[in-house]
Amino acid sequence: MKQRLQGTGMTSRRTRERMVSRLREQGITNGKVLAAMAETPRHVFVDEALESRAYEDTALPIGHNQTISQPYIVARMTELLLEKGPRAKVLEIGTGCGYQTAILAKLVEQLYSVERIAPLMKKARDLLWELDIKTVGFKHSDGGWGWPEHAPFDGILAAAAPAEIPEALLAQLAEGGIMVIPVGSEGRQALHRITRTEHGFEDEIIEPVTFVPFLTGVSQ
Ligand code: SAH
Numbered sequence: 041m042k043q044r045l046q047g048t049g050m051t052s053r054r055t056r057e058r059m060v061s062r063l064r065e066q067g068i069t070n071g072k073v074l075a076a077m078a079e080t081p082r083h084v085f086v087d088e089a090l091e092s093r094a095y096e097d098t099a100l101p102i103g104h105n106q107t108i109s110q111p112y113i114v115a116r117m118t119e120l121l122l123e124k125g126p127r128a129k130v131l132e133i134g135t136g137c138g139y140q141t142a143i144l145a146k147l148v149e150q151l152y153s154v155e156r157i158a159p160l161m162k163k164a165r166d167l168l169w170e171l172d173i174k175t176v177g178f179k180h181s182d183g184g185w186g187w188p189e190h191a192p193f194d195g196i197l198a199a200a201a202p203a204e205i206p207e208a209l210l211a212q213l214a215e216g217g218i219m220v221i222p223v224g225s226e227g228r229q230a231l232h233r234i235t236r237t238e239h240g241f242e243d244e245i246i247e248p249v250t251f252v253p254f255l256t257g258v259s260q
Contacts, residue, residue, distance in 0.1 A: 133183030134199035138164025
């Protein structure tokens with residue numbers, strides 16, 4: 041693992057820094073987000089056969105019909121979550137391979153992450169432990185239920201797109217809390233940022249995106 045972490049050639053620190061320069065060109069400005077992405081070895085989150093493509097600006101397969109989100113989207117969603125001030129308690133829905141989880145864990149006080157596919161959740165949990173990221177709470181569950189025991193959250197970030205935002209998630213957002221979530225059916229999704237105010241919910245439509253669908257129930 042140590043050797044793999046270090047990386048060479050297409051998985052080296054220099055390649056990762058090129059990815060970060062590209063993110064800057066694409067309009068990402070939050071220095072903390074860029075720094076977290078510069079120090080997190082994205083290549084260890086994908087299969088060794090795909091390692092050399094880990095720093096391309098593209099989504100890649102991680103098994104079980106799922107994908108690791110493209111670097112730009114990870115950066116953009118994280119930036120949107122943090123833009124209005126630091127977030128203490130955050131819920132992530134759709135752990136996947138755990139890459140976005142690793143980035144968030146470095147930038148918020150306490151992170152909880154929910155994944156409906158058991159082997160993905162277990163693999164991500166073990167990998168983050170190896171990377172010395174040990175403070176994240178993981179749960180194998182349908183994220184549509186949120187995580188009521190830890191609610192309310194100052195931030196919620198979803199990596200899968202529901203047709204409509206589940207009520208439970210809106211209910212578990214604290215006042216002043218921010219949810220970044222893709223919404224819509226396949227081919228017609230947009231990234232939304234929902235802010236809970238004392239009067240209700242503010243909904244900003246950010247940009248068109250392509251995500252895997254937000255599914256209900258769990259898979260073993
Ligand atoms: N940020 C992750 C994205 C993975 S893709 C990464 O970079 O690897 C989206 C993930 O959301 C998939 O792993 C999928 O299984 C999960 N997912 C979809 N619907 C879900 C739901 N209702 N609850 C929890 N996880 C869900």
